[in-house]
Amino acid sequence: xxxxxxxxxxxxxxxxxxxxxxxxxxxxxxxxxxxxxxxxxxxxxxxxxxxxxxxxxxxxxxxxxxxxxxxxxxxxxxxxxxxxxxxxxxxxxxxxxxxxxxxxxxxxxxxxxxxxxxxxxxxxxxxxxxxxxxxxxxxxxxxxxxxxxxxxxxxxxxxxxxxxxxxxxxxxxxxxxxxxxxxxxxxxxxxxxxxxxxxxxxxxxxxxxxxxxxxxxxxxxxxxxxxxxxxxxxxxxxxxxxxxxxxxxxxxxxxxxxxxxxxxxxxxxxxxxxxxxxxxxxxxxxxxxxxxxxxxxxxxxxxxxxxxxxxxxxxxxxxxxxxxxxxxxxxxxxxxxxxxxxxxxxxxxxxxxxxxxxxxxxxxxxxxxxxxxxxxxxxxxxxxxxxxxxxxxxxxxxxxxxxxxxxxxxxxxxxxxxxxxxxxxxxxxxxxxxxxxxxxxxxxxxxxxxxxxxxxxxxxxxxxxxxxxxxxxxxxxxxxxxxxxxxxxxxxxxxxxxxxxxxxxxxxxxxxxxxxxxxxxx
Numbered sequence: 380x381x382x383x384x385x386x387x388x389x390x391x392x393x394x395x396x397x398x399x400x401x402x403x404x405x406x407x408x409x410x411x412x413x414x415x416x417x418x419x420x421x422x423x424x425x426x427x428x429x430x431x432x433x434x435x436x437x438x439x440x441x442x443x444x445x446x447x448x449x450x451x452x453x454x455x456x457x458x459x460x461x462x463x464x465x466x467x468x469x470x471x472x473x474x475x476x477x478x479x480x481x482x483x484x485x486x487x488x489x490x491x492x493x494x495x496x497x498x499x500x501x502x503x504x505x506x507x508x509x510x511x512x513x514x515x516x517x518x519x520x521x522x523x524x525x526x527x528x529x530x531x532x533x534x535x536x537x538x539x540x541x542x543x544x545x546x547x548x549x550x551x552x553x554x555x556x557x558x559x560x561x562x563x564x565x566x567x568x569x570x571x572x573x574x575x576x577x578x579x580x581x582x583x584x585x586x587x588x589x590x591x592x593x594x595x596x597x598x599x600x601x602x603x604x605x606x607x608x609x610x611x612x613x614x615x616x617x618x619x620x621x622x623x624x625x626x627x628x629x630x631x632x633x634x635x636x637x638x639x640x641x642x643x644x645x646x647x648x649x650x651x652x653x654x655x656x657x658x659x660x661x662x663x664x665x666x667x668x669x670x671x672x673x674x675x676x677x678x679x680x681x682x683x684x685x686x687x688x689x690x691x692x693x694x695x696x697x698x699x700x701x702x703x704x705x706x707x708x709x710x711x712x713x714x715x716x717x718x719x720x721x722x723x724x725x726x727x728x729x730x731x732x733x734x735x736x737x738x739x740x741x742x743x744x745x746x747x748x749x750x751x752x753x754x755x756x757x758x759x760x761x762x763x764x765x766x767x768x769x770x771x772x773x774x775x776x777x778x779x780x781x782x783x784x785x786x787x788x789x790x791x792x793x794x795x796x797x798x799x800x801x802x803x804x805x806x807x808x809x810x811x812x813x814x815x816x817x818x819x820x821x822x823x824x825x826x827x828x829x830x831x832x833x834x835x836x837x838x839x840x841x842x843x844x845x846x847x848x849x850x851x852x853x854x855x856x857x858x859x860x861x862x863x864x865x866x867x868x869x870x871x872x873x874x875x876x877x878x879x880x881x882x883x884x885x886x887x888x889x890x891x892x893x894x895x896x897x898x899x900x901x
Contacts, residue, residue: 381555383427384566384587391593393563395421397895398583398597400568400612401604403460404881405867405888407546407554408505409601412892414557418899421595422554422562423585426457428547433588433777437567440607441772444786445826453835454605458564459547461605461835462881467543467668469508469882471499473687475677476760476876482684483792485634485763486874489845489854498886505885508540509667515657519671522664524657527673527813534807535676537689539878541661541668566593569778571600571616571624571864579862580624586778599895603867603888606635606837610769610870611783613841613851613858625841625858628848632769632840635785636761636875637833639793644690644755644801648814654751659694672758674877675800683803685796686760687877690804693754757801758834760877762792769840787833794820794828836880838869855894856887867891 396418399406410422426434435456442450455463472492479487500511512518515538519526526536554560563585570584572594582596602609610632614623623631661668674689761767767788771781798820805816821829844850847859852871858864867888869880876883 380560381562381564384563384585384593385589385591387591387593389591389593392582393421393561393593393595395419395561395595395597396899397421397599397601398423398595399601399603399867400583401425401460401602401608401868402458402547402562403603403605403868404462404546404884406601406603407459407550408502408885408888409603409867409892410554410557410560410562411505411550412889413895414554414560416559416896416899418559420557420560421597422560423566423568423583423595424458424562424564425567427564428458428551430455430457430463434565437588437776437778438608439776440783440785441774442785442787444767444788447785447787448832449835450785453833453837454607457547458551458562459545462544462546465543465881466879467506467541468539468670468879469506469541470513470537470539470878471495471886472876472878472883473677475680476687476874480681480684483686483762483874485765485849488873489843489850495883495886495890498890499882501889502882502885505889506544506882507542507667508882509665513538513540515671518664518669519657522657522662522669524662525655526657526671527655528811529673529807529813530811532676533679534673534804536657536671537674538669538671541670563595565589567778568604568612569615569780570618571602571612573616573619573624573861575619578860580864588777597863599863599865599898601865601867601891601895605868606840606870607769607783607785609866609868610635610840611771611781614769614771615780625851625861625864627860630842630849630851633765633767634763634839634842634873635767635769635787635837636763636839636872637787638836638875638877638879639757639759639761639789639797639828639831640834641757641759641797641828641831642754643757643797643819644804644816646753646755646804646808646814646816648751648753649812652751654694655753656694658692658753673755673804675803679803683799685799686762686793688757688759688796688800689877690800691756691758693756695752695754755801755804757797758877759793759797759800760875762790763839763842763874764788764790789827789831791827797828834879836869836875838872838875838880841866841870842873843871844873856891865891865895 402424474492477488616624657671770784808816841851
């Protein structure tokens, strides 16, 4: 059942057993897993079923860190959350991402990849991803496609499964029909109310933009509002803990991480053979789109002592660039800039191909087409950095709440990792005889990794750890020091790995739902 919070009487008190705050990928997954159980569930969502400017404006944050172009549009605040515009890229995180790595400060999860595998399989069903099979070589072979001829101990092909499932529309009817679930739309949690003397939460205060106020009481609470808003809500809830709920060790909001998206490197094939289509664009294998990427294998990452790395490939064969005899490098550059590369990648490509004259001279009058180009969108793990953080600013939103301050920071090891990875790839391109690779990473920069963006993946701000002094939540995602408050979503990730987080978010939400069902039935 769906209820418009604006229709409630002012001061209404809603009683439930479990209260979920936020109806994005994590919140909807939790609601589905807990549906039709012998206990009452309340799901609170800030928006309605469609985008609305006024509600969406509540999430606006202030940026005081490095330039972060994706911040203004990286989240959506209505039923379904950011799954209303996500790209659908899914794969499990590599086992190494969960391990403590001595060269990565603050690395290590309190759970292993093996612990999460059963939940990854169940998450596949939620996102409709088909079989839990990420063998790139077998998949490409079954599709009749070829891979880069690289030594897999140096550079390997990995794959993603891609399905941009809109959780809100896809599961809307199912949640409506759940007998034990009530969803309150247009309700904004403005405070998490801790008991003044005992370590538990009694309820959450909720307001609508129209001015209505109500309270939800429950045995257990789950905060599932995203990597920025989860931290913001804990920092705002300071009636009992002056520094914010669960923030006794000054960890809430710290370790804000992204996947570093950095455009550098282009592979030019030695001949003019057809593109390797497994890498770009997405091709369907059965009912699911799949796509190849290149990555450094775990053992090599250990040897190099760098963060995990992979690269998305923008593969193009610009046959419009007929390199007739006498065609100049300037003309090729001009043609590249006109070519329809996503997000103006043509201009970046021109910068990378800084020495076009020798290439054009080689192909002019000899080939009918310019060689295939594989542009690397480097997509790397960011190391945990306590100085990269979410805080609060004095500016307030229409509900009177302090807005979030986003202070995203990178470190020298982040750049070193991308440099080392590209050097390995370039060496393997040459050794294999596939072609040549150009790298465009300046040594001296006013800003570290100038031009880098994030993948709109907000992680790490309520990180997991067994020890309260090193994490906000424990291995069950329960806030240390509070008996009945949990956090869902990528804000609990201690490290990011390199792959998009949604599959792991859903797997972790299923795991949390099993934990809560066990507690409710004990």
